[in-house]
Amino acid sequence: MEAKYRNEGDGVVTTNRGRVEKKQTNKRCCIAVGVIVVLIIAAVIGIIVYFVEFHNKQPESEAVKATTSLPPSQPPPGPVQAAGQRVDCLIDQVVKTETECKQRGCSWDPNAADDGDKCSLYQSADVGYKMSAQTTNDSITLLELSWDGEKRSLFSKVEDIINNIKLEIKELNDNTLQVTFTDANNPDRYKVPIPLNIPAFSAKPKLYETLWSKNGDKFSLKITRKSDNTVLFDASVADLVMENQYLSLSTKPPSKNVYGFGENLHKSFKHQFKKAETWAMFARDQPPGQDSKQHYDNLYGVHNFYVCIENSGNAHGVFLLNSNAQDVTLTSGPMITYRTIGGILDFFVFTGPTPMNVVQQYTALIGRPYMPPYWALGFQLCRYGYKNTSDIKAAVERTRAAGIPHDIQYADIDYMDARKDFTIDPVNFADLPEYFKELRANHSMKTIIILDPALSIQDGYQIYPQGKQKNIFIKWPSDNSSAICDECADEENNMLGYVWPDNRTVFPDFFKDSTKQIWKEWIVNQSRELEFDGLWIRPGEPFWNLKCDMSHSLENPPYKTKACHIYADELRNISDKTLCMVAVQGENDEYNHYDVHNLYGWSQTLPTLVALREAVGNNKRGMVVTRSTFPGSGQHAGHWLGDNSANWQHLRESVIGMLEFNLFGIPYVGADICGFFGNTTSQLCKRWMQVGAFYPYSRNHNGIGYIDYYLVYIVGLYPSIYCRTTTLVYIVGHDPGSFADRSVAELSKSSLETRYRLLPYLYTLFYKANTYGDVVVSSLQFQWPNDDAVLDISEQFMWGDAILFSPILYENQTRVEVYLPEGRWYDYYTKAAVDNIGKQHINITVDSNSEIPIHIRGGRIIPTKHSALTTTQSRQTPFTLMVALDSNDEASGELFWDDGESIDTTTSSCLVKLLQQISM
Template structure:
């Protein structure tokens, strides 16, 4: 009986599972799959275990011995080369397994590890992205474990702590032609990253959540429902405009590491409560880069060192920006700008959306409604403002004498259809000319408009060098055109996923889109993305070309479209303007931050999008794109007054601060549109932003030169505080400024977490009670309030604000010193002319080290390649947190009476010292607080009066 039972268990070993629920890797991962026991066991070689009550636990899962075997492992100069063989007799549900896989392990640096799985006998697509090669790794912070024989797995251990940060011994590892899968255990439940999606929290939900990654013209929002094979409905998370297969994970002891899968094919990632995650992609290779930190901030610095440091924005681009899709005419724009000025609301940038174009054609001007726009934009520039125009990539072919199309044909710039017989046509914004639209229906449905009004378009292939030359020519010519052109200062590129209003390439027989039924458009496994791979874009079998003549399927490089358009757009804008410019792009990929910023897409005027915009900011700083923000007050829908009020307060602290909304909304939502009270509240919070711009600009210098984040979560600064690991309703500017916005309707207070540090209220200079450290505090907050706290130990350079940065840059600097418990503080100030290109690379800048202690403050010029105007001086110094009263102040050795000391705040005014020189300010301590609470010049009179009174 015992033998019979044992034999039965062996025969049914793939039916009755001993695998714990949270260890199971799904063997039916496709969208809408209905697992079948026979197929699970016989066709897929997996284990059937319908023995769980949890609806998300896989009932068909991979056995632990599924995968590849190690056949050899040899040392190389920088690590190992391992040969793997597909286990005999195994099945693969999707595509054809590669029988022999090569793994190269490279110890690239002490804190960067690369391990890459590929087919050595048959070259496969790899991302055409410059990544650093191996350098010296004399003392790597990691150990890599791979067995010499038997079932393959790879683990990575942090040397100094013994923490295992990667462990693929789960089973399920597959390297098939169009299905590549690997799983890893995670060292904790705190994982951040992967995008672009709308996430409810900054740290991921590990409850069997799957996120698809494929660039798509898709607004943020809740999951959408699709229909399973058995007719039931299931949720699919929205895949948005960018793809970022990068995550950062915390380890239980507060260390952090990051992992990039350098793969641009359609893919998804699944989290499970083990904690663990599974990568799946349907092409290319598995090319992983691991960054050892150990701090979260160091993880990002190491990541951006590999993919490229963020670009340095011009100073003006940190000012407030205003846009709307749906400006009716030039007068509409003028009225908005005038209204902003009437209320003295700061504004640096005015946009023109596609309304300014003739029928939404790039590089044209609507002379009926916007005839005077070029002259008006020049007027704004003369008055100290800047302008940005939008450009979409799709170019209409249904025109006569249209240089953008004609030159594109001559220079052969278009993405081709599958057989390369011509461009892969789609339909996007451009409309047919009026003569082709007899009886146009003004209120026609969207589908009717696309089918009957939209012209055919070609999509530039931005992987080709000739396309870069063509795009550059169009931008520069448009800038300089005396009749059609606009003298812009920056460019906003949209619709570059690339977006298409029909599914696939244009089919004249249906007047809609269609794609061939092949392995590219309809692979065996479709990742968890919305609809088909070609929904809202062109066919995956379209043909593209690379810089060296390499040919690609759009299937491989679709996710690189915006990434490939951004650098050439920035270069063209810089050449056209002759200055440092800016590009804001909708579609992004790792490395996009080198050339552009990003906004969080077509969000909605809902309260929960305030919170989600913070999460998006944190994620994109993690991705190396710190110039980031959301459409303030929301793009879709009409915001209510209170929500827009609170959103303006929050948006004043986006690195990229822009108010923008949709065309068909009746009401205006710019800060001047809501009446005097709203305008004054917006003015006040924007003036606070403008006062802090020197600090923000210096943070961007740090990002550009060191790869640091600009906006960062609390966990980056307080990584040993586990309470900080889940805070995502507050955020920091750099290490020193804590922002705690109101995010709920009707709220008159904020519950804010105060990490264990010395904190001061930015507005009142009062110190937060030490008993509040490491706890939540409730802060009263009326409608004119957004709580700001400054952290002890830091010096923050500020400047007297104005209504645009051209004016504010001419004002005096004000230095805010915030002492820590040891009565010390430090900071930096980066300063240049704010708009010349490559000032850092050419050395044309000023860099100051700012240091303070209990007895004084010094500025030290560490680089002097730029001389500010003589009026640009340090006018005042404020010191918070002194523990003794002040008796005498000396400025560069000379006593001064221009100071006050009240309530532990030393405020020195009227200094007017040269910004570009080193200075020393010293103060002496005294125990007589009664005397030194008043200006020093009155102290002798005070003493004299006391003596007189005694004598009397």
Template sequence: MVSYKRLNPEDVQFSSAVLSEEPRPVQEEVSVSLCLEPSAVIFKTAVRIVTPQTSQTGVNNTAAASRREVCTLIPEAWRFDCYPERGVVVTKELCEARNCCFIPASSPSSAARPSGRNGIPWCFYPPDFPSYSLVSINDTSLGQRGTLAKEVKTYYPADILTLEVEIRHETDSRLRVRVKLSKEPFGLIVKRSSTGAVLLNSTVAPLFYADQFLQFSTSLPSQFIYGLGEHRSTFLHDVHWNTLTMWARDVPPMEQTNLYGAHPFYLAMEEGGNAHGFFLLNSNAMDVVLQPAPALTWRTIGGILDFYVFLGPDPGSVIEQYVEVVGYPAMPIYWALGYHLCRWGYNTSDSAWEVVKNMRNYGIPQDVQWNDIDYMDQFMDFTYDSSKFATLPDMVKDLHAHDQRYVMILDPGISSTQPEGTYWPFDEGLRRQVFIKDAEGRTLIGKVWPGLTAYPDFSDAVTHEWWYDNLKRFHEKVPFDGLWIDMNEPSNFLDGSTNGCPSDSLENPPYTPGVLGGLLRAKTLCATAQQKQSIHYNMHSLYGLMEAKASASALKRIVAKRPFVISRSTFPSQGMYSGHWLGDNRSQWKDLYTSIAGMLTFNLLGIPLVGADICGFSEEPEEELCVRWTQLGAFYPFTRNHNAIDMKPQDPTAFSPLARTAMKQALLLRYSLFPVLYTLFHHAHVHGHTVARPLMFEFPKDVKTYGIDKQFLWGKSLLVTPVLDPGVDYVDGYFPEGLWYDYYTGYSVRSKGEELPLQAPLDKINLHLREGSVIPTQTPNLTLWVSSGQPLHLISALSDDGSATGDLFWDDGESIDTYETNQYTYIIFSVAQNVMTSQVLHNNVEATYITVELASFYGVKEKPSRVLVNSQDASFTYRENQVLTVADLGLNLSQNFTISWM
């Protein structure tokens, strides 16, 4: 890890994101170069060293002419923006006052964007722009420590001239760099030793380190960049002058704006299929600029430069290494993986209850019923409307009697206008001083659904205890099972507060990233607001993470089971405490498509429990869209149907018999695959694996997979190809090279790495099994509590050599830390040379109530003459499409067994 650090008492501490184990020395995987020379500017593959000038003033005519000549030699793709401020028409005079190059871009498409945002910059750094020199360097036990200095201040105020850089080889696959304040140009180059690929090269543009402006750039090894959430975009980011802003914001998903969460992490693919990752540990507002060199610029307005490089070398390993730093995702409680149903606008508890009963009557699976803010009394937290929702406790009791669960929404804004003594959450919050203060130390008042509100400061442990007390008191009235925390960017219907915000450099910094609204306080709190750990300027994007941590902790104490929390705002480490839904989407086909990229991105970010509102939140979906969305949503790791107030119902019971049946089939399919999904979440929790997985993770040498975001995998084995367009009964799917089997029939297709047309009538979503895999499935039922006790069906998709492997993790589904306390069963299934073996590697949970009743083998090339189960003859069937099926097995899951054929 490399970090540039300024010693600042307001530095935010991220104690939950750092491992406690001692770092290990790095193996010879990368070489790290600290450049003592001036900036090396990369023009395609050539490196040109230019001597820095000693002053920003006094350039004579000859020097000016020379400067212009040097500027023209810089290719457009390698021009780094020297005037990134928004709202400024950049002129030649303004640009050259910064001692930068000014050349209007040649591309007509850039002519209207002279400032360079989402276009080629007209004002850009020359190779000799003043930057830092490395003036000393010393070895340490884990790496190196050096001092950086520069003689010339840049154009940003409070420019810092002396810095300390610390490089730590923390593990075999993790490099950390920290740059901070200590008492010409410095550069850092990281190369992969095995291939020579340059993973990081900060010499391509000058380093800035001012009080409220930190900037550094790096070349990229390719144009294949992923992550950098939360944004609505394709899974593969566009590097053609694309600026991604990070600053948590309440806004329906749209392109080219900052959304609910902030995740300064990217994964980059290299030539040949290797991958690496980069994580900037910084919570301040920032811009990340991608340009086609390819190169990337980080531009943040606070904190320090503290970053990690994860060496992979495959993309899955990169995510494992990232999650090792930020924290492994929690193992979800079993019912979290069922079908959830919600809407804003049930209006009464009886109407919500009626939907639940209709779902049961139609035999449609449902594990969880939710309520949005309409259940509350005047939208106030920890209350329910005693007239319209009088039967809410009875509904929850009925849900529990049917092995179903209840989740309700909570917003952080606490009503501040109730008569004293009538609203305990606010009165007690004032008494304990849990609310965020304004710059003058008064309780900051904003406005959300209940009207004027105060905001809990979740950076304070006192607030966590107050939050728990409120939840416990409400749980005694309505025994909820999980929490939905919304509006936690935090959202505000005002800009700042009822009293406005001070006029200073925190509210109006020298550089403001491209946040929606143009101000840090736009529809949120004042940047100058005071929290326990720091000012809101530093803490803003951490709000959702801290509320999730408080909520998960409280739920553990209240229900004594794994906590279920879904949060809208997120930050690195969030997966330890909550899942995420992708926000207030629309009922449009485009939103159906973009949900896949969102789901895949959050799996990269260590938050695998993620999904979009099925059928869309706002607007009313056409029936076909809702069917197709339910089919795709059945393969979201988190599956919830949710829609907005004043919209027609969109739960499965609201549609025609044909549509309702198609939705039911999709949900039963999901429930049948619960053992697969549950095992994948185990591997996410223990190893940092993805659950919903991009194809490129399994086929990193196949460049055709790099941009695919219309298909995805569950784990390594199950390929999902949904219909994303209206009025079609087929879909084109890409099949990487190898043997694939239709999940439903066992028919095989051998692909050379090609796109193939697939039949897709309205009642079908295409699924294919990858050769070499074994998956356990179950007979589905109306809830996962019932489904999870049903007999298993093992499906083996054989490779050409007849081999396959798979596994199953099993526990009681709800106890905390079952893996950590050895209260689980883990089984490996393998097939080789016509023999399936089930090997119980760990069995500390009574699993004898589950049996294996059916085994299917896809790709058995010849009809067997005999099948043996534990050396005893068994009946079987064999179909012409090379599918062998052995039924009525009655095998105990907790005991080893074999199935063989000859």
């Protein structure tokens, strides 16, 4: 490995050749007013008591706050960084004051336009980590960094500063490198225990070059693209911070065309970098919000990965592998600041150079997406609030009567006895097993049931003692000093809390082999009583309610991440709505929940898939869908975007979520069609069904208590199901067959029929995702990264590189603006070519009964089949080809085909290359 010095402005850096990188009080002496005030006070006290008991609010004596020891410091005269490139010293505070800023030894700028720029970390050339030594070989560079100068800390005690850092830069291959910051004096410090597919070293010429500061100089690091010297990863813009419970690094991306980070609710696919925005990353049972503050909440999973499209049209990606609670702050610089409260800083940089290359390189590392069975691409129907099997039957029958394709029917938690896993309600759902068999035998349909990880400790429920015997549950630390209430632990020191079942519950620890084995046994035994084809798991964040000892540093870390700023402006605890952070997990209790919280859903997914496949047998793939995800989850499961609401905003944002999860390596994704919370409307549900028909995971689902008895069928509308009568009929649900407005069912039917015709193409896209790491749903940015007109588009999406969808996403919308990039395009419905050749905005007039605009890209061949009520029936129809010629009168395409459900079909499948060329 050859090293050399290179001058960059006034600084000197070392380069390793071949390596790149947010009163009026009107008192009245009136008895009536006094009574009202007393009543209000009583109500407030009652609410407070409720939250104390059930929402993890601690008694004052228990909520002992950790103290922060900060050395006295004379604040510097002012910030030295430009606006938008400052690191916020008061990022953990809702209200920022000059006094507190100066107490932290930071620079105060009262005139800063952006609130995130007012109090900033003072960057000193003489204080911080400096390069002290380096060692290199063919593919690995080891750099030693040591703290130099006066020690100061924003959030921790000064003694918590990590004095010596080992920086390891690994060239993994020609397009990927790893940059890891660890504690040189503590090699056993927690690291994320997920398997990665680290590529073998390649001697191919590298696309990147890595530059770092020379010995004795303050630390800086840059990774550049060799072909044009674009700086992809610039860590010289702000000080590196490494403390026991606070780690921070800032980087400067080469453009503001950044996509990714999650799981959050983003208003646009492209991040804006207009003001400081901080996105929380800590898995929570946090439904998507609707106001501006809730948009920054973390939702159910954690994906610290982004793709950046550079000004040249090239693309790169950056992934931070860290499973502790963390934040990402984007400022106008542009600058990206990472903050986490544990573990190490382990970055991977993917140099593309195309956006698709970046995702391929990322999924090569974390694991390729799983191949869903063909039937999993069919339409799915669910409801939380089916009162009995008859409710499920009615939903299925009215869907079929409307001619709406329907492949999969769900049973939510309602089917269980007292919400206990592996049980069936003996009164309301005793006939569910027979009905599921009937759906399979008579209608070629599939069934899915829900399983929750939380298991009841109720007397007589055999799952609990079986699990105790195998020692599978998450525990308090061995000394039990943190269990602050008698009801929080059982005799084996298992952690107890409350969630869905009526009694207290325990959580299985899926880091244990014994847990995986007994979980499989329970699922297989359940399948013998109630046959199913897939499993739906949640709440794997995990979601729980119990009391935690707030005097412990793991429960009350010195830095309050954005995840603690929930419930409006109130600062809460990191353990709210989940397990206590001191909980121990692993074969030998080697992990604290503090470190592996974000991995719970990930850890449950593979054992569930393994168990499912044994339960269904016959070498079938089965299907698992999960709510909580982490990088790598897409290898084993799909994901739905959580408990959204029935409103137009969430309809629009579902498109963004779908695009983002394709970046994250989880392309089998979709939102609850028509919304989970709230009462939908016929117009909203109609438009949502039109969009949801083209989610990879297409499921209509809603919550309990909404439109429970919605007026729908008028006399004789569907005489095959409902007898003619002079009375009106009321039913449960907001499935598409349940509306008095018949256009909901009619447009749902036509949109889903279009989907079913196109399923051979969609299935082929999943094959390419599984084999090569391609996205299934693509943004326009991915296909035309050099076209500035597409960089901000959030409301159009594509299947692969051939089919463009421009949905109707606004209430009472009468016009859809469609951008057609370069090339020839065809209207899907009329098959007519669009006038002119691409790079144009066209306006399409729509009315209440219009289909959503769909266009086919010239030069593509799309395999299709006839639509039917199920995929089983559709697969039996002949293939047809839709040939869309480009301006050269040429077209090509692919078709992957197998039996649609076997695990390994390499010897019984085929991949057909399609080519059409017309010679004039």
